[in-house]
Amino acid sequence: MIPVYKPEIGKEEEEEVLKVIRSGWISSASPAVREFEEKFSAYIGRKYGVATSNGTTALHLAVTALGIKEGDEVIVPDLTFISPVNVVLYNRAIPVIVDVEEENWGLDPEKVRKAITNKTKAIIVVHLYGNPAKVSELKEIAEEKGIYLIEDCAEAHGAEYEGKKVGNFGDIACFSFYANKVITTGEGGMCLTDDEGLYEKMQILRDHGMTKEKRYWHEVVGYNYRMTGLQAALGLAQLKKIDKFIERKREIARLYQELLEDVVTVQKDPPNGKSIFWLFSILTEKRDELAEYLAKNDVETRKFFYPVHEMPPYRDFAKNDYVVSEKLSKLGLSLPSYLSLSKSETSFISEKIIGFFKGLKHEQWDQH
Known part of the structure; x- marks a missing residue:
């Protein structure tokens, strides 16, 4: 795994x-x-x-x-x-x-x-x-x-x-x-x-x-x-190693972005900001199915946090609309992004994700 x-x-x-x-x-x-x-x-x-x-x-x-x-x-x-x-x-x-x-x-x-x-x-x-x-x-x-x-x-x-x-x-x-x-x-x-x-x-x-x-x-x-x-x-x-660690995190992110940006919404530097891509993340409407598929292929992932307002101890404090947080929570998935993750492992994970979406397209075609 x-x-x-x-x-x-x-x-x-x-x-x-x-x-x-x-x-x-x-x-x-x-x-x-x-x-x-x-x-x-x-x-x-x-x-x-x-x-x-x-x-x-x-x-x-x-x-x-x-x-x-x-x-x-x-x-x-x-x-x-x-x-x-x-x-x-x-x-x-x-x-x-x-x-x-x-x-x-x-x-x-x-x-x-x-x-x-x-x-x-x-x-x-x-x-x-x-x-x-x-x-x-x-x-x-x-x-x-x-x-x-x-x-x-x-x-x-x-x-x-x-x-x-x-x-x-x-x-x-x-x-x-x-x-x-x-x-x-x-x-x-x-x-x-x-x-x-x-x-x-x-x-x-x-x-x-x-x-x-x-x-x-x-x-x-x-x-x-x-x-x-x-x-x-x-x-x-x-x-002593933090700058090297951050650059490595950004290298991993760049490779994921290059391989996956045509398939899913990938995490990028926000406007005026420089991210460290702590856990490199993607957004997809097929999040749950993709996570299950990756687990079967020995790739661990993490779903985004639940919106605070949905959890029992905090519901009474919900006074606003939470359209964006609800959307991100449902779509967000964090991929392996530890410092020693190799280029071949990053490519393997990306290939599995690409293969998952290609499989969906074939299913949709077969149904037609």
Whole structure:
């Protein structure tokens, strides 16, 4: 079976992790954690980084640090992995679910503008499947309305919008380093910001709410959202390779595009954006049948996320039309796109897809 994804772990990662093990500093107190925070935030272009246990805890840290509380409204996309919606509910705030755009799969700025009320405190924009959303436009809306912008960059490390890396637009930007992300720490996440006050607040909240000046003294209710030294060591080794990894992802995407663009709708760079093609994806009305056919030919795929508004815990928050997210969810299929996927494997997968559609044409002809 050709899997959808598998991490690229080499000798360098082994050596970095062993270095931390031999030092004895394996917990969140490890100097490797601070080094990873500094180097990753510098890579993206932000002043401060706060490493966390995973991408969801990074988002929750951001929401909490910005003071979002019960009764506040936060705009979230209808097509996303569920974390941005759940973290709003953790704080008993209200997720306002808004449709996405067809050209980049991210929040539609005009629909966001219409959804803002006097209770709106923030927008969470998700750069879905490696595609940058229209984040400049969303930042302008947030500044105009005096609300916060949080970027969920979990699937888009190194993607760009208008020449800037995503993660540079929000008051806080959140990343995930789960095993299937462009760079991984196994689990793990990070919050980035340029605001020193937010940085210090997130550090305290992440570390049980304990003050830096007085050990075991807690002035706020906090969380244990810390990253370990072992995770950070893995991340440091991966970070050295990130540009090479992103170029490899784009090479795989270019080959898929070349082979499949006459057969299905293929993922491409959106206007003004540079995608990292986290999981290279296609759109087709025969999505379910194609996925089944590929599985029989030893090719694993992933269907797009379900629209948030359709799932039981979130139906009461559905207040808008979701035409685009419903369409994308029904049509979207992610193909194998891990870094060591060979040209012959990419060609094999593409040939199977082309063969599937040729078979459909023959069936239709026979019926006539």
